[in-house]
Each structure stands twice: as structure tokens, then as C-alpha cells.
Amino acid sequence: MKNIDSFTHLRGESVYLDDIPVLRGTLYGVAFDSPIAHGEITKLDVSEAESFPGVIRVFTAKDVPGENQIGGIVPDEPLFADHHVHFCGMPIAFVVAETEEAARMAIKKIKLEIKGLPVITDPREAQAKGELIVPPRKFVIGNSDEAFSKCTYVFEGKADSNGQEHLYIETQGAYTYPMENGGIRIHSSTQGPTAVQRACAKVLGVPMHQLEVDVTRLGGGFGGKEDQANTWAALCAMASHLLTRPVKYSLHRMEDMRMTGKRHPYSSDYKIGLSRDLKILAYEATFYQNAGAAADLSPAVLERTLFHCTNSYFIPNVTATAYSCRTHLPPNTAFRGFGGPQGMFVIECAIARAAEELGVPAIEIQKKNLIQSGNEFPYGQIAVSEASECWNRAEEVYSLKEIIAQIDLFNSKE
């Protein structure tokens, strides 16, 4: 069956946040964000911005009617910076005006002074300084220490993977309007309507039943709108609540890239031990996750890195440790794979390294160690595996031997 949206997509008729017809009297908001990654706010003067033509109000931390807090797993993320800023792009004020242009012009009139503090961007440095979001996690199966002593080959090394921008085609945004008896209707480009409802209820100090969150569809999410849609919805909902006017904020691409978190960069150490016949007997990995300035979903992402640290392989002795490190980057967040790819990259580096040192193709090690039904994952679950079925089928239907022969031939030419 065809995707039911294919007709409206093709004709440009599918409705996204920006396609919702606006009500008369709609106001437009724009966030004013920190230009400094870490510091203490010594002066914040919004009076000139507030008197700019067309501007209705400029909201800051002191205007929040409920709690100035949107942290999901850990309450460590203020909606508005209050006294301190923890990352470049952290919202400090929200300018609401009759037009988007007026709001964007008025932002430049905000006077801000920040006393800079030391900036950490490297997760290993953060870990060394004890800057952890949550206590470290450790998954253990067997006894890797003992097993390494029985290995014929042991290799150690470091593997780093960088972050990734979600780059959903539709940027973040929200459109909110007051309903009767204090209710608010929230259109949000979010993967988590309930998360938006919960965060807005907290910020507004109203029960969740007052807030109707409605989502038609997103122009992409990829995890970037799982937790991080809350900020924009909360800003608009708060302005709608306090001004009893419809308020809309649809981020520009560069605002979105600057102010939102991304896939977590990881820096990792590995140690891999193999028998003479290339069975992986032992594996150790230590993951340093660059969480950014607040927890967001980092603890859950960290956990999935551990769950997938052995990828598709059965390894009887594994010790995997993971640190969620607090740095001064925008809080990193969910991204398709949710920490799993970062864990899998490291074991693949370890295997590639072993293969290169031993002068064998990596596929030989990979194939020999695929997890089989009945094998145990490091977290105790027993596998019902299709790993070898997929591998063998790929070898067969795509004629792997022939592909390799063609590559070798190509590479042997001058």
C-alpha cells in the first residue's frame, strides 16, 4: 500500500506547522540566546527592546508563572537562563511582537553582560573534573580481566565519533492560542506531544488537562524533536497564557542549528582479545559521552550505547563502562540509533584494528563471531538471532567473493 500522504506531499498540500492558518491577532516570538558558552549574567536590560515599535513584551526567567524548568529525566535545564548561562544558544529572553520582523529587530536592543567562566567542550576533560550528568554505568558479562590473559592477540586503542545535526527539513516551532477558561491549544512540531504537554504545564503552573497538544505531522524528527521541541512550545504557551493572544515561533535554520542539541559525540577506549582462531574472547570499552550542558535524554542514550557495545557479536567476557559527561555545548539529544551507533562504531574499530594488525580481512573476524540463537548478550537477554542468516544470504545473493575479486583487480591497476 502506498504511503497515505503521498498525494498531498506531491502536491504540496500536506499541512506542517507553518501551514496552519494563523488567527487574527497572532503575535510572533523570537528567542534571544546566549552568545557565550559559560558565564554569569551580570546585566540584562530588555527595556529598550520592549519599547521597540511593535513589541508587546519581552519575557525573561522572572516572568515564568510556574517552574523555570524543562528537564525531562533530570530537572537540570532551565527554560530561560537565570543568573548563569551554560551553553551558546541557551535562551535568555523571548521577544513577542506584532510581526516577526519587529521581534527580530528588537532582539538587537537587548543589553546583556556576561562574566565569562571556563568552557569545557571535551568529554574526557569533563569526566576528569568530575562533571558527570549521572553516575557511570557498567555492563559486565564473564570476566574480561581473566579472559585477556588467555588471549593470543590483544589490541588496545581509541575511537572517536562526532555528533550529527538532525537537519529535519521542517525546523522546530510552535503555535499556541488561548482557549476559554484558561486552556491553551498547542500546535507543536514534536515527536512527544505528552512531553510538550508536561513541560508546558510545569512552566505555566497549570494542570495538564488545560493543555491540548495537537500534531498533524512533522517534516522530519530523527530524535531532534523528542525532547527539544519542549522549549519552543513552552515559550509560546507561556506568552499565550500571560498575554491571552495567539503566539507563533518557527525557528530559522541557523537558530535551530545553533540552539538545539545533536547526536552525542563520543570518545572511547577499547581493548579486544582474540584466540588464535580469531574468536573474540574478551572486550573492554570505556565510553565518554559528550552530553552537553544538561541531561536531556543523555542517560538513556548512554544506556543504549552499552546495550549495543558488542553489536552483532557474541563475546563471552565483556566489561563496558560509560560516562555521561557535562560540557558547555547545547544539550545533546536523541538521534536515530540513540547511542547504539556510537557503541557499535567502537567495536567495529576494534575489529578493524585487529584485522589490520593480523593481516586478515575484517570480515573473517566479523563472520566468525556473529551472535547465534541461545547466546547471551552482556545484559542478560538471550538472543533469537538472524545474524548469520543475513550474513550468509548477503554473501550468496550479492556474490561477495566476486565483489572482492573485482575490488582487488581495480586496486592492483596502476
Added chain:
Amino acid sequence: MPICFGISFTKTFMNQARSLVHVYSDGSVNVSTGAVEMGQGVNTKMLQVAAQVFSIDASRVRLNTTNTFRIANTSPSAASATADLNGRATQIACEAILERLKEVALLELNLKGVTIELKDEWVYADGLQTELGWKQLVMAAFVRRISLSEHGHYATPEINFDLKKEKGHPFAYHVYGTAIITTTIDCLRGTYEMDSVKVVHDFGASMNVAIDKGQCEGGIVQGIGWMTMEEIIYDNEGRLRSNALSTYKVPDVYSAPKEIQIEFLHTTNDNLAIFNSKAVGEPPLMYGIGAYFALRNAIKAFNPNANPAYSSPMTPEKVLMALYERK
């Protein structure tokens, strides 16, 4: 490049979903779930579930917006589990309505002790087609004051995890697959092309081949982007330098693999996926990791002395440096 990915939220309590199904007196159906459509095609799958359970034409079913006044306490659309969780909830809701409709059919047909089925919009009694169709059946139920609405609730069974021991059975099931990736490097410039990505992917029994294939292809390209050309740069002051599309490059149609082949491994093992159609959102992204190692192999074929750091993304700049690296 083999992959294995566990399906479920690792926070066990999040593995729950609800669906609200209304059958209107004219036989049309409206479905609301906690699933958010973001291009992944989840609404199409939800529609298929309702159409399949009722055995009615897909055109009778409409998917509604995701709304917290209709569906409360939703988990986010994430963890590749959206179709499984919300699909199961929809299935439960539709089956409950279907059971009531079958009882109405018995009354309408004056039958007892026979097996009623709905097939292609007709009521069958003990395998024989009757004169009672979907629309008449629904109207009869309405007139008999039988509820034509249901709120289905689903919570994934079996899963658990003990945080103290870091052991348990956190995933409903795993998704597997293998990709073969080939690449060609321009050894003068360090630029490269992904020639082909050939995959055998474990779909279980795919309920929508076109959508699942689309998810695979998109995931592969996004994964390759992460491993090769997408380079996020923060300076030491924590300022994002790759802050626009001019400084942050994602794969476009020219840098996507020239060829992507997806072979469906059709497995019949019973699993907790909706209609045994395994989750497909996240797993294919990880095939992209293979692109990194394909590039590494190509570099070493040209320059056996090269030993670039294991650091992704493998940008053309890094490739160029490695091609001419000396020991």
C-alpha cells in the same frame, strides 16, 4: 557490516500505547493513536492495521492528528517502536469492536453456534458469504445501541530490566542485517563516491514493503552522512562553527550511494512486532558505519603505510591526508 539493534524503550514503563477507534454509523472509521507521523509512514501502517482487522477497504479508514485530548500519556514516537506499540493498541481496539459486531451479525442473521467472520466487507457464517455487508452491519449495531468506539491499551509483555544488576530482558526482539558497501576514492583529491550498498535486512514479515524499503534507504544515507561528510565543529569557546548548510554538509542526491539494494530476509519466527513486521526506523542507519571502514580499506589499498586515527567522520580532507601519510 553486520548490525543488531534491540527494539523497545529501554525504560520499560515507556513501552505502552493507546489507540482510539471510532466506527461511524455510515461505516467509515477514524483512528487516533499516540504515534506521530514524521515522514516514516506510521499513519499508513496504523491505517493498514484497522483495515486488516475489520477486513474493509483502506479508503474507509482515516488517520487523525495526534492529540493529547484524545490520547493521553503517550510515549514519544521514538525507539523504532512507534508502529509496534500503537499498532498493537489499534489492533486491540479494532478487535474489541469486531467482537461486538460479530455478535450483532449473529442476531441480524438469526444464527446460533456458527463462526462469524468478516472478509472483504462481507459477513461470512461458517465460511459462507451472507447477505450482510459491513455498512449494514455497522448500522445494525448502532440501532441496537452497541458501542462502535473503543480505546485500546497495549503494554509490551515479557520485557524487564534490573538496574541494580544491569541484567534483564529489555528488548521485545532484535533486528539484524548485513550490508556490503563499496566505495571509490579519487586519490588526487581525497573525494569519494559510495558505489553501492547491498543489504540483507531482517524485516520479519514486512507489512508495507515500500515504506520499509524507504526507511532502509533513508537510514543508510543518513548513517553514511554521519560517518563520512557531516562534520560538526565547535570551537574551544563552545561556539558552533558549522552553523549553516554552507558549512555543514549532508548527503545530497549526488553523494548518496549510486546503488542501494535491499534484500528482504523474510523470517517467520513469532515476535512481538505488529503483524510480525519488525521495527525499521533506526536499525538501517547503522549500515552507514560500514562506509567508514570501506573508505579506510580503500585508503590502505592506495597507501599501505596509512594509519589514520579511528575518528569519524572520514571527511575528504582526512582521506586526502591519509592517502599521502608517511610512516
